[in-house]
Amino acid sequence: MANTESARRKIMLILSDYYIPNLCIKIKITALEVFNNTGKTPSRHTLYKGLKIVMINVLNLNGRLNFLMISKQYHSTPSRQKYGNVFKTHLLGKPVIRVTGAENIRKILMGEHSLVSAQWPQSTRIILGFNTLANSIGELHRQRRRILAKVFSHSALDSYIPRIQQVVRSRIRGWCGERGAVTVYPATKALTFRIAIRILLGLRATDQQLTHLADIFEQLMDNIFSLPLDIPFSGLRKVRHRPSQPCCLSVCLSVCLSVCLPPSPLNPFPTSTESAVELIFAAFATTASASTSLMLQLLQNGQVLEKMRQELEQHGLIRDCEWLETLSRLRYLDCVIKEVLRLLPPVSGGYRTALQTFELDGCQIPKGWNIIYSIRDTQETAAVFLNPDTFDPDRFGPERDENKKGRFNYIPFGAGVRSCIGKELAQVILKILAIELTSAARWELATATYPKMQTVPVVHPVDGLKVRFHCVDAKGNKLPTEE
Numbered sequence: 001m002a003n004t005e006s007a008r009r010k011i012m013l014i015l016s017d018y019y020i021p022n023l024c025i026k027i028k029i030t031a032l033e034v035f036n037n038t039g040k041t042p043s044r045h046t047l048y049k050g051l052k053i054v055m056i057n058v059l060n061l062n063g064r065l066n067f068l069m070i071s072k073q074y075h076s077t078p079s080r081q082k083y084g085n086v087f088k089t090h091l092l093g094k095p096v097i098r099v100t101g102a103e104n105i106r107k108i109l110m111g112e113h114s115l116v117s118a119q120w121p122q123s124t125r126i127i128l129g130f131n132t133l134a135n136s137i138g139e140l141h142r143q144r145r146r147i148l149a150k151v152f153s154h155s156a157l158d159s160y161i162p163r164i165q166q167v168v169r170s171r172i173r174g175w176c177g178e179r180g181a182v183t184v185y186p187a188t189k190a191l192t193f194r195i196a197i198r199i200l201l202g203l204r205a206t207d208q209q210l211t212h213l214a215d216i217f218e219q220l221m222d223n224i225f226s227l228p229l230d231i232p233f234s235g236l237r238k239v240r241h242r243p244s245q246p247c248c249l250s251v252c253l254s255v256c257l258s259v260c261l262p263p264s265p266l267n268p269f270p271t272s273t274e275s276a277v278e279l280i281f282a283a284f285a286t287t288a289s290a291s292t293s294l295m296l297q298l299l300q301n302g303q304v305l306e307k308m309r310q311e312l313e314q315h316g317l318i319r320d321c322e323w324l325e326t327l328s329r330l331r332y333l334d335c336v337i338k339e340v341l342r343l344l345p346p347v348s349g350g351y352r353t354a355l356q357t358f359e360l361d362g363c364q365i366p367k368g369w370n371i372i373y374s375i376r377d378t379q380e381t382a383a384v385f386l387n388p389d390t391f392d393p394d395r396f397g398p399e400r401d402e403n404k405k406g407r408f409n410y411i412p413f414g415a416g417v418r419s420c421i422g423k424e425l426a427q428v429i430l431k432i433l434a435i436e437l438t439s440a441a442r443w444e445l446a447t448a449t450y451p452k453m454q455t456v457p458v459v460h461p462v463d464g465l466k467v468r469f470h471c472v473d474a475k476g477n478k479l480p481t482e483e
């Protein structure tokens, strides 16, 4: 029994470190059930088996619980109403200051490197690696950003467009060829993954390698916000030490793709697979989330889709958008993409640590404390947006341009020195997807009602959004499904 007690204490110790009260109670009960129900002192084997069951429960539950906790943090409107735009809460068991509102966000985002410093949760840092852009600070961050900026330059983006269009076109044809419904969120994740690997990184991966890597990334995303416990059965251990896999993701990527890593004129990562992992990670779920939200909004707002179609016809480029400059002439399409990212921002917020004690909105933030700046809440509550719950792309049009009334009310890509380095690329992908869908396909909801949305790790429909696609000709007539 002494063994049992010490094992239970060990678990409690680990958990209490991360202070999750409900989970602690649950574990205490489970541990007692596992160890005491036998009515006798367990053997080493039983004890180990029991511990294993407990830990699996804890850690599986932990993943979901963390998501729930984060979700709750981002949606704690009552707390915001009660305590204002800056208040203290807990995330992953640690105290954190949550910040909302354009003025407060401005101070945080413009204070990077002096007032605050980006600091992702420990699990994210461990999984992605410490040498990535998002995890580097100060001069190192500036240098890395300068190097990476080449991948996203105007000429680089121009060169990606025809190939992105090719990949998107072929994927949409595939969706139209499906007999049943397509689940949009995983389908767009596969699409962005393919674009990131083949076009952005210029890697020649086979379909089999792509599927294998996508599977690993999926697991990575599932565990990106988890307790930083590298112990058996934990999310962290799963992604770092997959059986029959090299021991970490970046190594895994390089081994899987070793035959095709160097050299490619577009591949700026002959040595840094960590950077490659980071870019795929940053592009993967975010762009897929926005793509899914785009399709959802176009399903729900037929008049917007019609207006987009008219704009494409006016420009005579229903099917050809070869250059960045051509894309930028489609003003209404630009408003549609902006509105999708306002109403359903894929990333809920960003993580910072206070480098010095400072005051924000009358509250003192002590040095060393964690801060989350909230994108979703800020966009949802910004007074500059009229009827904020309505999907209304014209709010970004030249006549109203509500966004002009305050710079930090609209921040789907963050702002300042840490703003999203891939934002132009993300917008290009979304625009090409919208053009291809509008001109070559029709899509309809395959379920009786629209799905609810989930917000963590990025915003997405709970059922992934089930849709039936059909190919159409230039006049909008349905084409027979290819066998």
Ligand code: HEM
Pocket (backbone or CB within 6 Å): 118, 133, 134, 135, 145, 200, 278, 279, 280, 282, 283, 284, 286, 287, 290, 345, 346, 347, 349, 350, 351, 411, 412, 413, 414, 415, 417, 418, 419, 420, 421, 422, 423, 425, 426
């Ligand atoms: C709709 C799609 C996307 C959204 C909504 C989005 C959003 C964001 C946000 C909000 C940040 C800032 C986080 C912070 O303040 O700490 C960020 C940073 C970043 N994003 Fe994106 N992103 C998207 C797509 C992409 C793509 C396609 C790439 C690259 C291929 C990318 C690469 C990055 C990187 C590397 C950073 C870190 C920048 C730094 O720390 O200097 N993102 N993204």
